[in-house]
Amino acid sequence: MIDIQNVTKVYTTKKKQTVAVDNVSLTIRDGEIFGIIGYSGAGKSTLLRCLNALERPTSGRILIDGIDVTALDAKELRQVRQKIGMIFQHFSLVSSKTVFKNITFALKAAKKPKPDIEKRVNELLDMVGLSDKRDAYPAQLSGGQKQRVGIARALANNPTVLLCDEATSALDPSTTKSILELLKKINRELGITIVFITHEMEVVKHICDRVAVMQNGKVIELGTVYELFTHPKEELTRSFVHSVMHVDLPAHLRETHTGTIVKIQFEGKSATETIVSDMLQQFEVKGNILHAKIEYIQDKPLGIFVMELIGKEDEIQRAMDYIAKRTNRLEVVSHAA
Numbered sequence: 001m002i003d004i005q006n007v008t009k010v011y012t013t014k015k016k017q018t019v020a021v022d023n024v025s026l027t028i029r030d031g032e033i034f035g036i037i038g039y040s041g042a043g044k045s046t047l048l049r050c051l052n053a054l055e056r057p058t059s060g061r062i063l064i065d066g067i068d069v070t071a072l073d074a075k076e077l078r079q080v081r082q083k084i085g086m087i088f089q090h091f092s093l094v095s096s097k098t099v100f101k102n103i104t105f106a107l108k109a110a111k112k113p114k115p116d117i118e119k120r121v122n123e124l125l126d127m128v129g130l131s132d133k134r135d136a137y138p139a140q141l142s143g144g145q146k147q148r149v150g151i152a153r154a155l156a157n158n159p160t161v162l163l164c165d166e167a168t169s170a171l172d173p174s175t176t177k178s179i180l181e182l183l184k185k186i187n188r189e190l191g192i193t194i195v196f197i198t199h200e201m202e203v204v205k206h207i208c209d210r211v212a213v214m215q216n217g218k219v220i221e222l223g224t225v226y227e228l229f230t231h232p233k234e235e236l237t238r239s240f241v242h243s244v245m246h247v248d249l250p251a252h253l254r255e256t257h258t259g260t261i262v263k264i265q266f267e268g269k270s271a272t273e274t275i276v277s278d279m280l281q282q283f284e285v286k287g288n289i290l291h292a293k294i295e296y297i298q299d300k301p302l303g304i305f306v307m308e309l310i311g312k313e314d315e316i317q318r319a320m321d322y323i324a325k326r327t328n329r330l331e332v333v334s335h336a337a
């Protein structure tokens with residue numbers, strides 16, 4: 001378990017003081033994939049670097065499996081760091097060394113005998129699907145392959161925690177997906193706790209169990225990914241959710257409609273189609289589906305329907321009340337023209 005207690009990090013330069021992390025407290029459970037999302041400058045990387053003591057908090061404590069990493073001497077730190085792997089946005093591979101050498105580097109630092117190193121690297125390459133690239137140089141690899149090497153290197157010493165700093169931000173969407181799948185597999189099969197920082201809600205949706213939203217050094221919202229997607233409280237969280245869940249109507253539809261346009265949110269198992277068809281039977285309104293989207297988040301459906309309701313004003317109102325009672329949210333996008 002990672003227990004972050006009232007951590008603050010202030011950078012002091014000649015000109016100014018920056019509060020990069022501002023009194024953050026979080027508990028990250030063993031075996032979970034924990035996301036930290038925020039825009040650039042929010043303090044995510046600083047917080048992550050405090051976890052493996054690359055950075056020392058100005059105040060506060062961080063306990064990893066009960067060990068206070070903010071109070072260790074150099075030797076103890078080296079031992080603790082072996083239990084914490086890290087991967088980066090730009091992979092941080094040594095360009096003059098082969099894939100094999102890049103990975104052995106971490107093992108050599110841990111003073112392992114040579115045959116053990118050989119065996120372990122082959123295991124790692126197999127795990128990340130790069131056995132055939134053992135003797136290639138980083139320049140000969142695609143971005144996704146480079147990150148696979150980064151992951152193999154980070155896992156070399158059997159860490160219990162893997163820290164990922166924007167690990168997919170330099171990759172295209174389909175490579176991102178394959179790297180996220182690999183990280184999920186590693187989490188499931190090896191039970192490694194993953195802390196994933198990102199500015200992309202799509203990534204959070206795909207991989208995380210819980211997520212903290214950071215802004216100006218503070219954690220402003222925290223919950224399961226499904227909770228944040230269905231009931232975001234803060235403005236920033238809403239805008240992150242919107243980046244995945246937006247259903248924007250083409251302008252001409254908004255301008256030419258005659259009825260009332262409503263947006264309906266369905267969560268979990270609420271039977272979308274039945275509610276809508278029951279509504280159309282019970283009330284004297286006609287319904288036009290203009291847009292619909294269902295996302296599966298942590299394997300649970302979250303749907304958004306945009307419908308135009310045509311009929312008498314009071315019938316539309318009753319139809320909307322009917323739907324609002326049976327779904328999670330109904331919002332009027334625009335009234336009858």
Ligand SMILES: Nc1ncnc2c1ncn2[C@@H]1O[C@H](COP(=O)(O)OP(=O)(O)O)[C@@H](O)[C@H]1O
Pocket residue numbers: 011012013018019020038039040041042043044045046047
């Ligand atoms: N080594 C440093 N020295 C001074 N200021 C820093 C340093 N590292 C980060 N900062 C500042 O701390 C704030 C948070 O940065 P960072 O943790 O990198 O945010 P994020 O990873 O969310 O983009 C920013 O204002 C940044 O300029």
Ligand SMILES: [Mg+2]
Pocket residue numbers: 041044045046166
């Ligand atoms: Mg960063």
